[in-house]
Amino acid sequence: MKRLTALFVMTLAFLVISWCWNVKDTETINQVSLLQWLTLGDYYGSKSIKELKELWNIWLGTFDGLNGELIMLDWVVYRGNDKLEIEVPSDDELIPFANVTFFDNDLEYELSDIDSIEELKEELDDKVSELGENRFYFVALSWEFNSIHIRSERKQEEVYKPLAEVLRVDQTEKKLDSVEWTIVAFFTPAYMADLNAAWWHFHFVSKDRKTWGHVLDLSIKDASVILDWTDNFKLYLPDWEFFKGLDLTVDQSADIKEVEQGK
Numbered sequence: 091m092k093r094l095t096a097l098f099v100m101t102l103a104f105l106v107i108s109w110c111w112n113v114k115d116t117e118t119i120n121q122v123s124l125l126q127w128l129t130l131g132d133y134y135g136s137k138s139i140k141e142l143k144e145l146w147n148i149w150l151g152t153f154d155g156l157n158g159e160l161i162m163l164d165w166v167v168y169r170g171n172d173k174l175e176i177e178v179p180s181d182d183e184l185i186p187f188a189n190v191t192f193f194d195n196d197l198e199y200e201l202s203d204i205d206s207i208e209e210l211k212e213e214l215d216d217k218v219s220e221l222g223e224n225r226f227y228f229v230a231l232s233w234e235f236n237s238i239h240i241r242s243e244r245k246q247e248e249v250y251k252p253l254a255e256v257l258r259v260d261q262t263e264k265k266l267d268s269v270e271w272t273i274v275a276f277f278t279p280a281y282m283a284d285l286n287a288a289w290w291h292f293h294f295v296s297k298d299r300k301t302w303g304h305v306l307d308l309s310i311k312d313a314s315v316i317l318d319w320t321d322n323f324k325l326y327l328p329d330w331e332f333f334k335g336l337d338l339t340v341d342q343s344a345d346i347k348e349v350e351q352g353k
């Protein structure tokens with residue numbers, strides 16, 4: 091009888107553990123809203139940080155009112171404010187746009203002597219063409235760079251301006267030399283260009299967790315690269331009435347390029 095009870099308890103424990111494991115999906119890119127919707131000037135958050143923390147541990151995005159750029163790393167959500175300094179926001183803050191997934195170490199390698207962000211993109215593109223350019227990637231690069239050029243933006247007040255215009259007038263830029271750092275990059279396949287910026291998006295955080303920003307340019311001495319690929323995608327649309335009838339077929343590729351690259 092004791093044996094039967096022990097067996098029953100073990101089976102139950104196994105079922106509970108495997109159920110918990112299955113609930114947490116580690117192989118899906120979760121996206122809040124569309125970059126195209128943010129670009130038009132919708133900075134109203136639709137998911138709280140608390141809700142998104144349920145969806146795993148690596149994120150890029152922005153905050154309600156465009157209050158700085160967002161990175162989540164080591165299970166902490168950071169805001170790079172308009173002074174390019176780091177703040178830790180409260181779990182109640184709302185997020186209008188983000189990509190969130192679980193960061194697996196699927197591949198690890200080294201890079202050295204990269205002179206520009208374009209060169210870094212080429213290096214990463216080569217790796218992506220090898221591994222398949224129709225899936226999603228999160229990449230974390232860390233170690234030492236020679237220089238980096240970053241930006242963040244000032245919190246907006248209503249009525250909101252389109253994003254490209256905000257970055258023309260309310261953007262702060264900074265150049266840094268020789269700091270240890272981590273960069274988180276997200277790769278969206280080209281066929282998803284109506285939902286997000288196709289190809290790469292880079293966010294930077296210094297190792298001392300004091301400086302943070304969206305990366306405009308850089309020069310790398312040595313870096314270790316960890317790459318995570320993901321083959322599933324889930325989109326969370328805002329539940330606003332005005333979103334439901336909105337025309338999102340307008341071509342915004344020029345604005346999105348300006349937003350990403352600062353040109």
Ligand SMILES: [Zn+2]
Pocket residue numbers: 159291292293304
């Ligand atoms: Zn950014």
